[in-house]
Amino acid sequence: MIRRLPPSWLATAVFAVVFGAACSASKPEAAPEPDPIVEVLPLPLEPPRSYEVRSGLIQPNDTIVSAMNRIEVEIATTHRIVAALEGIFDFRKARPGDELRVTFEGEQLELFEYRRGPVEEYRVSRQGEELIGSIREFEVEKEVVRVAGTIESSLWVALQAAGEDPQTALAFADVLAWDVDFYMDPRAGDSFQFVIEKYVHEGKTVRYGDILAAEYQGEAVGRKRVFRYPNPQTGNLEYYAENGGAARRAFLKSPLKFAFISSRYGSRVHPILKYVKQHQGVDYAAATGTPVWAIGDGTVTHAGWMGACGNTVTIRHANGLDTVYCHFSKIAPGIRKGSRVAQKTVIGYVGMTGRATGPHLHYGVKRGGKYINPLSLKFPPADPLPPEELPAFAEAIAPLMEQLGEARLASAQQEPEVVGP
Numbered sequence: 001m002i003r004r005l006p007p008s009w010l011a012t013a014v015f016a017v018v019f020g021a022a023c024s025a026s027k028p029e030a031a032p033e034p035d036p037i038v039e040v041l042p043l044p045l046e047p048p049r050s051y052e053v054r055s056g057l058i059q060p061n062d063t064i065v066s067a068m069n070r071i072e073v074e075i076a077t078t079h080r081i082v083a084a085l086e087g088i089f090d091f092r093k094a095r096p097g098d099e100l101r102v103t104f105e106g107e108q109l110e111l112f113e114y115r116r117g118p119v120e121e122y123r124v125s126r127q128g129e130e131l132i133g134s135i136r137e138f139e140v141e142k143e144v145v146r147v148a149g150t151i152e153s154s155l156w157v158a159l160q161a162a163g164e165d166p167q168t169a170l171a172f173a174d175v176l177a178w179d180v181d182f183y184m185d186p187r188a189g190d191s192f193q194f195v196i197e198k199y200v201h202e203g204k205t206v207r208y209g210d211i212l213a214a215e216y217q218g219e220a221v222g223r224k225r226v227f228r229y230p231n232p233q234t235g236n237l238e239y240y241a242e243n244g245g246a247a248r249r250a251f252l253k254s255p256l257k258f259a260f261i262s263s264r265y266g267s268r269v270h271p272i273l274k275y276v277k278q279h280q281g282v283d284y285a286a287a288t289g290t291p292v293w294a295i296g297d298g299t300v301t302h303a304g305w306m307g308a309c310g311n312t313v314t315i316r317h318a319n320g321l322d323t324v325y326c327h328f329s330k331i332a333p334g335i336r337k338g339s340r341v342a343q344k345t346v347i348g349y350v351g352m353t354g355r356a357t358g359p360h361l362h363y364g365v366k367r368g369g370k371y372i373n374p375l376s377l378k379f380p381p382a383d384p385l386p387p388e389e390l391p392a393f394a395e396a397i398a399p400l401m402e403q404l405g406e407a408r409l410a411s412a413q414q415e416p417e418v419v420g421p
Contacts, residue, residue: 051105058098064091073102081112084124084133089114119206140199140206146403148193151186158192168196168208174344175214175239178381179224181253183284190218195403210237213400225404227397232389242401244385244393250319251379252295252343255363256284256350281324281364282374288329288359290350294341295323303336309362310354313347326362327353 054071058064068078082091095116103111109131112124119138124131147168149158155173159166172194173182180186197209215225226239226247239247298315301322306312309326313335316322329351341347352359365374385393 051103051110053101053103055099055101058094058096058100060096062094062096064094067094067100068102071100071102077109080109080131081124081133084131085114085122086133088133088135089122117206118204119201138201140201142209143198143200144195144212144403145198146193146195149191151190151192152188155182155186155192165205165208168194171196171208171211172214175211175226176216176224176247177252177254177344178247178249179226179253180216180218180221183254183256184375185218185220187219190216192216193404195400213397213404214239215404227393227400229385229393229396232386240385240393242397244390246382246384248382249379250296250317250343250382251321251377252293254284255292255295255323255325256286256290256361281326281362281371284350284361284363286350286359286361288349288351290361291332291346292325292328292348292350292361293344294347296321296343298323298341300335300337300339300341300347303331303339306354308355310356311348311351312354315341315347320367322366324362324364324366326364327351327356327360329353329359 054073056067056071058067064082065075065078068081069075085091099113099115101111101113101115102109108126109124110126112131114122116122119140121136121138122133123136124133126132147159147162147164149162151158155169156166159169172192173180175194192215194214195212197212199206199209210228213225213227215223217223226241228237229240230236231238241247294315296315296317296319298317300313301316302312302314304311306326309324311326311328311331313325313328313331314322315325325348327350328348331348332346335341335347350359350361356362363374365372365377
């Protein structure tokens with residue numbers, strides 16, 4: 001059965017649908033709210049900073065004031081730099097070749113740099129209104145290397161040929177000073193080798209440390225080989241042979257490290273007096289200013305002028321010998337009558353004071369008040385290592401023995417260390 005709705009309801013429903021659609025079509029959609037407008041303002045620009053760098057070198061006879069004045073740095077600024085480095089660096093130690101660089105911003109000092117070598121640099125920087133001094137630190141690596149060569153003309157030249165600083169010849173001669181007289185003993189064809197500490201920065205050698213082992217093989221002296229090891233009684237580092245025998249003796253073989261004998265002990269025609277005269281010592285030709293050391297422990301009995309000998313030092317030793325050193329250009333500071341000196345103490349510097357035709361050292365030795373030939377003296381070594389110390393000594397020198405036995409350069413890298421000057 002179909003139920004019929006009244007006509008009035010149908011008309012009402014149609015009206016509602018049509019009216020709703022019309023309203024829906026005519027009402028606009030709500031527009032999305034616009035994003036807020038952000039205004040980007042330009043940042044204020046800093047005025048450009050302008051730097052000026054001035055640099056120079058310390059010249060002979062310079063002071064820091066004269067060097068800074070040459071690059072137009074006001075004396076007041078220099079004084080502030082010196083004050084900032086007080087207790088850090090003493091500019092009285094400035095030496096020719098030292099580098100300096102000053103950075104200014106306008107009229108204001110920003111940075112001062114003072115460099116004395118590859119790993120020695122001092123700085124003064126501005127911090128607010130103050131100038132602060134400091135030391136720049138560098139990373140330095142320590143290596144242990146073996147250096148070897150053959151003597152053709154001299155140890156100095158042989159080390160240059162080996163690519164090492166010839167100054168190491170001085171250290172090598174020092175180590176073997178009891179066994180080898182480097183004025184008399186070397187011959188062409190002699191060989192040498194030593195193990196030494198080397199400090200390196202960015203691939204460049206900065207400095208050398210101690211010699212740990214040394215060997216000289218010579219026609220005149222045979223083979224001399226020594227190793228550094230602490231003396232068990234004193235704790236001092238000394239040198240011993242492979243069997244534990246001490247290298248040190250009461251006297252050195254020579255009072256200088258390097259020179260050549262220009263006149264031996266005995267009769268000769270005196271170069272000034274022009275007649276035959278007994279030469280009561282040995283003359284070593286060397287450049288003016290060459291250091292001369294005491295060949296043994298003793299007490300200074302004379303330090304001053306001595307007629308034809310010029311500036312002279314005499315030393316009395318415990319074994320009844322006296323040594324005499326003549327013609328010094330100057331006597332070393334602290335060397336005076338009554339002072340005690342140890343072996344290898346520098347007592348004066350080669351010169352030609354008194355009766356001399358050129359710079360040299362006249363060296364004499366007396367026994368019981370009478371001169372004897374210095375070149376004929378032989379002295380026993382100091383006490384050897386005690387037997388109970390020998391196993392520890394053998395263990396300590398084993399790696400050095402191995403390095404000396406190698407035919408090529410050997411190096412053992414160690415951990416880097418940070419060092420200052």
